[in-house]
Amino acid sequence: MYSKKEEIFPEDVFQCNMCGDCCKGFGGTYVNEDEITAISRFLNIESALFTEKYCQKNRTGMVLSQKDDGYCIFWDTKCTIHPVKPHMCNAWPFIEAVVKDISNWRIMAVMCPGIRTDFPDGLVASCVQKVIDNRKK
Numbered sequence: 001m002y003s004k005k006e007e008i009f010p011e012d013v014f015q016c017n018m019c020g021d022c023c024k025g026f027g028g029t030y031v032n033e034d035e036i037t038a039i040s041r042f043l044n045i046e047s048a049l050f051t052e053k054y055c056q057k058n059r060t061g062m063v064l065s066q067k068d069d070g071y072c073i074f075w076d077t078k079c080t081i082h083p084v085k086p087h088m089c090n091a092w093p094f095i096e097a098v099v100k101d102i103s104n105w106r107i108m109a110v111m112c113p114g115i116r117t118d119f120p121d122g123l124v125a126s127c128v129q130k131v132i133d134n135r136k137k
């Protein structure tokens with residue numbers, strides 16, 4: 001439970017339980033050129049073959065394909081490309097959308113059991129902002 005604090009840390013508000021729910025049917029995991037190159041190298045295949053086998057184009061870019069069960073093509077009881085997983089996966093749940101609108105934190109928590117919602121919005125927002133800032137250093 002939340003006890004009054006002036007500052008909170010990422011591990012206070014988020015601890016991944018590896019359930020994989022965020023790897024299923026969640027609007028698409030975008031991959032940019034650098035990520036395609038990194039994942040292709042990790043899989044030891046050409047980038048063109050990687051995009052043909054494992055990606056799909058949607059209206060705004062390239063996303064990882066999903067299996068028939070809705071899970072990301074790289075989910076197999078855990079992320080099978082963890083060392084090179086896309087920024088979107090690495091960044092979760094400390095993302096700009098939360099800083100722009102803190103209500104997104106609670107919306108995200110509905111599908112992510114690792115997110116805690118019992119901290120004041122202001123503390124969560126500043127914690128998320130710090131993680132984003134540190135990532136840029």
Ligand code: SF4
Nearest residue numbers: 016017020022112114
């Ligand atoms: S839904 Fe949340 S708790 Fe589950 S694997 Fe994804 S980040 Fe971790």
Ligand code: SF4
Nearest residue numbers: 023072074075079089
């Ligand atoms: S790349 Fe890994 S972490 Fe990202 S959605 Fe796919 S299985 Fe999940």
